[in-house]
Amino acid sequence: MDLELDHSVSLSSVTLVVLLLIFSCTPAEGNFRVIGSPQPIVAALGDDIILPCHVEPQIDVTGLTVEWSKPDLKPDPNDRLRRVEYVHLYRDAREDLDMKITEYVKRTELFADGLTRGNISLKITNVTFEDEGRYQCFIPKLKSLFKSSIIHLSVEPKSVTTETPLQTPGPTEETDVNGGGLSMRNRLTGVCVGVFLMILLVVGAIYVYWRHKRQKQELFTQIEREPVKGSLHDGNRC
Template identity: 45%
Template sequence: MDRNEPSHTFSLWILVFVFFVSSPAEAQAVVMASPRLISSAPGDDVVLRCHLEPPVDIQALTVEWSKPDLQPDPWDPLRRVQYVHVHRNGGEVTDMKLRSYAGRTELLTEQLRHGNVSLKILNVTLADAARYRCFIPKLKSAVREATVQLVVDPYLIKPSTTETPLDPKNLQTQEPQDQTNAAAGGQSSLRIWILLVASSSVLVTLGGVCLWRHYKKERKTTLEEPGAPQGREPLVQGSCLRTS
């Protein structure tokens, strides 16, 4: 029996173990889109969410976003794929994207290390409503792509926010309402003053009546006390006695 046989067997097991342990995690990762349907209004900024599950660092890989249902340009038959955004070698390839998306797409590059390949589209228009495809061509996985449907609805009501944009038009439209509120506030203040003056007048009048009654009662009591000086007899009585 060869003495080197155990060492060869041990080395073989080490190679097998290293192969399975060091196999790339991207072989198990799949591309997923969630949600697969996004609704927005014209002018909104939307994010087409797409990621790898489980998360894998794909900073060195190429990421392609395209519109698979868009017909090829007849003036450019060689371009079969209508790209919206292409990320390659750490940056965007601008000469491959559709002109209508120039300056309006952003890839969350800082999230690529976590397997996040979501695409942000700025100021969406009705023409942006379509199905979008996220594709990672060099990903060593059975599922390298996912699709997201974007719906742009002009009648979509945006949720209200606590912040109000400082728009001169908005300020002008709010002036009549502010004036109405100011006038209503002035009328309310005037009513309050009138009520205060009326209440004060009533209180003063009641106080005067009470004082007068008290004074009259005191005077009557004084006149009715014994020994109080009486008034002079009328002159008519004196003259009547003298004539008699």
């Protein structure tokens, strides 16, 4: 009875460790975050600029809706429907032009190859003073409480020397809420080390269980043999 109980407890421990290993490699539903640039983007008049925004941890967002809007822009009072217009609206795996702000037509784009990695940065060409302000990147159907982020764009006269972020964040660049953090390579290394340690833990648990079971079997066998030896000894004495 005790052997069966120990066997059940050991199996439960191994199962628990395996489940912990599985869930440690799977991001929780609420852990996704839409992260924009924490610093204002400064551009010169007429520049092509990129408003950085991405989903962390990385996921493929090609099947989701991505909305870029100007939250401070008021609807046209002459529009009875007061419909929302977007700087850029990505829906059904393509740009939706029906509700695009006229001033941004043919001036905005997302990076198709970046969407598979959660990069929803917006490129705006030939910026004007009217483009200045707050921009919101928003993924309505993202399973998270952090579905949007605000990025500030400042436009200066052409004579001002500025550095514009014309490159999209690469897989090895360091990007997070504070503008730093671990690079993707370091994050992957950390995950691999964590998985390796969990595997060692599982193997160790299995070995301990096997060793414990074997000791129990040897002890049980020894107990069974002792009465037999005693009976043979009594018979010789008679």
